[in-house]
Amino acid sequence: MHKHPGSGRRIVWWSLGLVVVLLMLGPTSLAKNAAGQVVAVVSFSPIADMVRNVGGDQVEVVLAVPNGQNMHFFEPAATVLARLAGDADVFFINGLNLEFAQRPLYESALGERPDLRVVNLAHSVLIFRAELEGLGRAEFRRSPLRPLNPAFDELFLGPVDNTDPHAFLDPENGIAYVKMIRDVLSEIDPENASSYAANAETYIAQIEAVDQQIAALMATIPPELRRIATTGEGFNYMAARYGISLEGELFDTLNLGVTTDPSPQALANVARQIRALGIPAIFREFTIDAAITEAVARAAGLTKVGTLSEVLLPSPEWDTYLEYLLANARVVVETLTGRPVS
Incomplete structure (x- = not known):
């Protein structure tokens, strides 16, 4: 699971000759394919x-x-x-x-x-x-x-x-x-x-x-709802960019990258932490079994549960980088506010 302790999100871009490291294993030659690409x-x-x-x-x-x-x-x-x-x-x-x-x-x-x-x-x-x-x-x-x-x-x-x-x-x-x-x-x-x-x-x-467009959508989330828990910490950069506080480490104890069947006690422990922190919503990565986050949400007394993705998906609203950024943002806004986003 990934750990992002700060609000790191911005980049510093240097010119190609100064900092960009093009990792090469020897000299290169351009082959191209049969179509010349x-x-x-x-x-x-x-x-x-x-x-x-x-x-x-x-x-x-x-x-x-x-x-x-x-x-x-x-x-x-x-x-x-x-x-x-x-x-x-x-x-x-x-x-x-x-x-x-x-x-x-x-x-x-x-x-x-x-x-x-x-x-x-x-x-x-x-x-x-x-x-x-x-x-x-x-x-x-x-x-x-x-x-x-x-x-x-x-x-x-x-x-x-x-x-x-x-x-x-x-x-x-x-x-x-x-x-x-x-x-x-x-x-x-x-x-x-x-x-x-x-x-x-x-x-x-x-x-x-x-x-x-995403910034305008995220701005509609009330301050008291701008805190979320996720099953992984891959969404830190999105959260930091748009002023959302993200608690991704809460699910670390479940070892979701290793097991698909965490114990009821482990789920209850995560739910207690979420309640104690006053987190209003839980988001799972699409690869995580929905039953896990639903069980934690029930134990924490939450009804706001959403699904995010770190990769593009084979569906029209998720299959390009631009659509994928927008789709994740829509899920966050709709889940937290309860209002549909067009």
Whole structure:
């Protein structure tokens, strides 16, 4: 489970030459596919949608973990790993340990591609502001890992391995990801750099518009309701961006990433803490059994229970990065206020 003790959410963006770390395992060469497109393998769905929007028709996006799949358990298909080991031109990952479940398979594929550029987006472009007067990092308790090759630690974790990886849930951070994607694609495919720049400019404007729309929605939540409990701590950045206090660690004792059947006593303990803190609503990640949060809500005397997602879902209101940001915000507002949001 991830731990984010402060209100870290904002980014500091430096120019590509100063700080962006493009992690490479040797020299690169641009292969492209039979259609003349750059082949970009992408670790998970929000980033894949960003790459599609920036790359347009010039980039083939190969998604490793499809929409609606749990990043903590899903294993990429052999066809994806074959592209990674074969004709991929670039591999975009979030980094900061988000890909821990897939990492052993990626290590094997990357071992056959010493020339492949791997871009760790999160640690390459983000510094999180923990306090107004200083810079800090959003920490989390590392999940148990299978035996891994330490030679890949810097690639998949980054130089700081205790940073909450879910930065993309803050649109400002999403914009930083888009800028990084634009610059990487432009560097490896300079002939289409102007197209990538134009696409990124359009897409950034769309993200900014969605950010403003979400802020307006969140502003309708009364102050006394702006505190929530979640089954995980992946929504800290969204909460911090829009002034919501989030208690994600309350469910840690249930070990929901390991067990699907917590004891009644454990559920009752969580419910007692929620009552004591006066939290008005509980939100579960879509991968968590609804019966668990419903049981806690009943024991805590709550009727406000919602479902959020850290990944894109295969439905019209959740299948793009922009829709996904809006959909999560609508769930928060509708659950807390009891009013439908159009």
